[in-house]
Amino acid sequence: MRALMYADWTIVRRVFLRYLLITMFVMTPIVVMGNNDGELAAGTAVVTMCVMMMTIYLTLSIFSFDTSNDWEQFRLALPISTHQVVRSRYAFAVLTSLGTVLLGSALGVLVELVLPLIHGSVAAPRGFVIIFLAGIGAALVGLLFLSIEMPIVFHLGIEKARMAISIPFMLCMLFTIEPVRDALISLLNKLEHVEAALGTPAPLFAGGACAVILVYLASMRLSEHLYANREF
Amino acid sequence: MISKTPALPFMDIGDEPCDLHVSSVTKHYDGFTLNSVSLDVPRGSVVGLIGQNGAGKTTLMKSILGTVHIDGGSIELFGRNVASLSQNELVELRNRLCFVGAVTAYPNVMTVTEVAHMYQFAFRSFDQAAYEQFATRMGLLPSSAGKKVKDLSRGMGMKLQLACTLACGADLAILDEPTAGLDPIVREEVLDILREWMEDDRHSALISSHITTDLEKIADYLVFIENGQVIMSCERDAIDMMGIAHLRSAELERVLADGLIADRAYVLRHDLSYDMLVTNRAAFLRTYPDYVCDRASIDDVMVLLVKGEVR
Numbered sequence: 001m002r003a004l005m006y007a008d009w010t011i012v013r014r015v016f017l018r019y020l021l022i023t024m025f026v027m028t029p030i031v032v033m034g035n036n037d038g039e040l041a042a043g044t045a046v047v048t049m050c051v052m053m054m055t056i057y058l059t060l061s062i063f064s065f066d067t068s069n070d071w072e073q074f075r076l077a078l079p080i081s082t083h084q085v086v087r088s089r090y091a092f093a094v095l096t097s098l099g100t101v102l103l104g105s106a107l108g109v110l111v112e113l114v115l116p117l118i119h120g121s122v123a124a125p126r127g128f129v130i131i132f133l134a135g136i137g138a139a140l141v142g143l144l145f146l147s148i149e150m151p152i153v154f155h156l157g158i159e160k161a162r163m164a165i166s167i168p169f170m171l172c173m174l175f176t177i178e179p180v181r182d183a184l185i186s187l188l189n190k191l192e193h194v195e196a197a198l199g200t201p202a203p204l205f206a207g208g209a210c211a212v213i214l215v216y217l218a219s220m221r222l223s224e225h226l227y228a229n230r231e232f
Numbered sequence: 233m234i235s236k237t238p239a240l241p242f243m244d245i246g247d248e249p250c251d252l253h254v255s256s257v258t259k260h261y262d263g264f265t266l267n268s269v270s271l272d273v274p275r276g277s278v279v280g281l282i283g284q285n286g287a288g289k290t291t292l293m294k295s296i297l298g299t300v301h302i303d304g305g306s307i308e309l310f311g312r313n314v315a316s317l318s319q320n321e322l323v324e325l326r327n328r329l330c331f332v333g334a335v336t337a338y339p340n341v342m343t344v345t346e347v348a349h350m351y352q353f354a355f356r357s358f359d360q361a362a363y364e365q366f367a368t369r370m371g372l373l374p375s376s377a378g379k380k381v382k383d384l385s386r387g388m389g390m391k392l393q394l395a396c397t398l399a400c401g402a403d404l405a406i407l408d409e410p411t412a413g414l415d416p417i418v419r420e421e422v423l424d425i426l427r428e429w430m431e432d433d434r435h436s437a438l439i440s441s442h443i444t445t446d447l448e449k450i451a452d453y454l455v456f457i458e459n460g461q462v463i464m465s466c467e468r469d470a471i472d473m474m475g476i477a478h479l480r481s482a483e484l485e486r487v488l489a490d491g492l493i494a495d496r497a498y499v500l501r502h503d504l505s506y507d508m509l510v511t512n513r514a515a516f517l518r519t520y521p522d523y524v525c526d527r528a529s530i531d532d533v534m535v536l537l538v539k540g541e542v543r
Contacts, residue, residue, distance in 0.1 A: 003354035014341045074337030078354045079326035081319035232299040
């Protein structure tokens with residue numbers, strides 16, 4: 001398993017800068033506009049986007065390298081089981097998301113320090129702890145997306161699963177439908193009441209994190225089962 | 233008295249210990265079936281797997297490596313049936329097995345040094361010093377240490393695979409077309425390294441190759457596979473005993489009428505003559521001293537077995 005995680009690491013090292021630049025390119029106008037209208041906290045916006053995009057992009061880009069050069073097939077000739085292949089990839093996705101949380105948090109803090117020099121002020125500066133927690137939240141959402149995508153990719157391979165990768169994003173589009181959006185707003189309102197009753201959002205945050213971890217582990221078990229039945 | 237020419241030979245290894253024992257392995261695909269294939273790789277020996285493209289060599293190798301699931305039969309690695317092993321036990325056993333593919337199948341952004349590190353993580357008994365020795369000898373180190381896999385030539389890629397796999401402490405090597413696409417000098421280097429690795433009596437190898445001259449140099453046993461079936465398996469020396477008789481029509485009829493060819497005779501028809509596979513050239517020439525019977529090469533035997541008609 002260490003061998004596979006090492007191989008994944010060598011790949012990520014090579015593609016990291018490319019994806020960071022893409023993320024920053026997408027992020028920049030949103031951050032600046034958000035700051036101008038005074039409604040979006042720049043630091044949390046940076047960390048959220050950075051973590052979400054980088055976690056998903058980097059993890060899926062490693063899958064792309066599986067099919068190049070027949071690596072996907074060859075690695076099973078090493079003393080490595082199919083379960084180890086799946087577990088190493090799930091573990092690596094978690095490590096990637098944690099790495100991007102640290103990076104995104106640092107970028108978020110930097111943005112909150114630099115933007116006042118340009119614009120005079122920043123809307124609702126949050127400080128490192130809030131930015132970091134926003135990053136953790138974004139990482140959990142990213143891992144939730146990957147929980148949906150990875151079993152499909154392990155089952156079909158990245159080439160055949162390309163369409164399926166957009167499933168989580170398509171599910172998000174459901175919130176543009178009024179009844180679904182109303183249901184979500186209603187749920188969020190209820191959660192706000194719960195938060196008010198508890199006096200702190202921490203239990204809700206922890207509960208959400210636990211739910212994502214359970215879904216992630218269930219997704220890993222499903223991937224193990226699907227991948228063990230695959231042939232190359 | 234005329235002695236009867238024996239039927240096609242089949243490998244008989246008696247009680248020799250085997251690192252790999254494949255028994256009646258079957259795998260169905262649409263349009264192709266690997267049909268009840270059996271073979272053994274005795275410890276300390278090289279078994280050459282010969283067959284046309286699509287004959288089933290790679291499917292058989294994939295079955296042994298576990299990248300396809302067999303429909304029937306069994307595969308024993310180092311005396312243990314792989315189907316009865318847990319994933320952890322199989323991983324443990326696979327530390328004694330290494331694979332060299334026809335293409336250099338590592339992520340193409342990895343460097344030579346990183347590939348070696350990966351092997352070090354994967355194989356418990358990886359010998360870094362042995363790797364460096366092999367890699368230096370083959371010209372990979374130090375000059376190509378930082379080169380990416382995608383920038384290596386086919387020959388260098390194969391050398392990287394060999395340096396890593398032969399240093400990983402495995403006892404059984406499975407090599408799929410290791411010399412395909414290499415120039416004669418690199419091919420000879422590859423064979424030299426394999427020969428050297430095989431000097432250790434604990435090492436065994438199963439090698440598939442279209443380049444039968446390579447197998448003539450290195451194999452102890454040969455297994456011919458065609459249409460998903462083993463059609464002949466024998467010791468390498470058995471090929472030296474074989475011959476190709478070049479016969480005219482009447483001569484062929486006479487030989488067949490004499491009933492010297494047991495069970496089945498493989499005959500390839502040309503415009504004015506016939507080639508017939510003879511399992512014992514010396515005996516044939518003693519019986520028919522006036523007929524022409526040349527020494528058979530592995531290629532000759534394969535062509536007769538695949539393209540010849542059975543009489």
